[in-house]
Amino acid sequence: MVRIIMHGCNGHMGQVISGLAAQDPDVEIVAGIDIADQGKNSYPVFTDINACQAEADAIIDFSSAKAVDALLEYSVKRQIPAVVCTTGLDEAQLGKLEEAASKVAVLKSANMSLGINTLLKLIKDAAKVLAPAGFDMEIVERHHKLKLDAPSGTALALADSLNEAMDQTYHYVYDRSQRREQRDIKEIGLSAVRGGTIVGEHEVIFAGPDEVIEFKHTAHSKAVFGKGAIEAAKFLAGKPAGRYDMSDVING
Numbered sequence: 235m236v237r238i239i240m241h242g243c244n245g246h247m248g249q250v251i252s253g254l255a256a257q258d259p260d261v262e263i264v265a266g267i268d269i270a271d272q273g274k275n276s277y278p279v280f281t282d283i284n285a286c287q288a289e290a291d292a293i294i295d296f297s298s299a300k301a302v303d304a305l306l307e308y309s310v311k312r313q314i315p316a317v318v319c320t321t322g323l324d325e326a327q328l329g330k331l332e333e334a335a336s337k338v339a340v341l342k343s344a345n346m347s348l349g350i351n352t353l354l355k356l357i358k359d360a361a362k363v364l365a366p367a368g369f370d371m372e373i374v375e376r377h378h379k380l381k382l383d384a385p386s387g388t389a390l391a392l393a394d395s396l397n398e399a400m401d402q403t404y405h406y407v408y409d410r411s412q413r414r415e416q417r418d419i420k421e422i423g424l425s426a427v428r429g430g431t432i433v434g435e436h437e438v439i440f441a442g443p444d445e446v447i448e449f450k451h452t453a454h455s456k457a458v459f460g461k462g463a464i465e466a467a468k469f470l471a472g473k474p475a476g477r478y479d480m481s482d483v484i485n486g
C-alpha cells in the first residue's frame with residue numbers, strides 16, 4: 235500500500251486524484267494540504283504544510299506555482315519523494331527542483347498522461363526512420379478556449395522528442411502567415427487550436443512522398459492526468475534521490 239499526501243487536495247485535480255485513489259486498492263491518501271480545509275475529504279487536511287506530519291511514501295502535487303517552493307523544502311526535510319505536476323514554474327523554481335532532486339526523489343513531467351508519454355517514445359522511434367527518408371514533421375494541438383499558453387507544453391515536449399531523435403537540430407516554426415517560402419526540411423511545425431471545452435488533443439504528422447503517417451492522442455477528461463500521477467507515485471515510492479520523469483514510469 236502506497237501512502238500519499240495530496241498537495242492541493244481541494245483543487246479540481248486534487249479531487250479527481252482523491253476519487254481515483256479511493257478506487258485503487260494499492261494506494262491511500264493519508265493527508266491533504268491546501269490553503270483551506272473545506273471539510274469535503276475523508277482524510278485530514280492541513281492548511282500549514284509543516285503541520286502535516288503524516289507518514290507517507292510519496293507526495294502528489296497539483297497546486298500552484300507559488301506553493302511549489304514550500305513543497306520542495308518539505309519534501310527534502312521529511313525525505314518524502316514528490317511527484318510535481320504543477321505547471322508554470324519559472325527558471326529559478328526549476329533550479330530549486332533540480333537541487334531538491336539531489337536530496338530526494340522528484341518526478342516532473344510536461345504531461346502526466348501515460349498515453350502521451352508512450353507517444354513521446356513512439357514518435358522518437360518513428361522519426362529516426364522517417365525523417366532521414368524525407369518525411370516532414372508537423373504537430374497540431376487542440377485545447378479548450380480558456381487555455382492561455384500556445385503551443386502547449388506537451389506540444390513542445392513532442393517536438394523536443396522528435397528533435398532528440400535527429401542527428402542535427404531542427405528548428406520550430408509556430409506561424410507561417412508572414413512567410414512566403416518553401417518549407418524547410420529541417421523544421422518542425424507547431425499549430426495551436428483553441429475552442430470550446432476540448433480537454434486536449436495532440437497529433438503528430440509525418441508527411442512524406444505519397445504517404446502520410448499520423449500519431450494522435452486525445453484526452454477525454456482530466457482523469458488521465460490523475461491516473462498518471464498515481465502511477466508515478468507508486469513508482470517513486472522508495473526510490474533514491476534523483477530526477478525522474480514519466481518515461482521512467484513507463485519503462486519500469
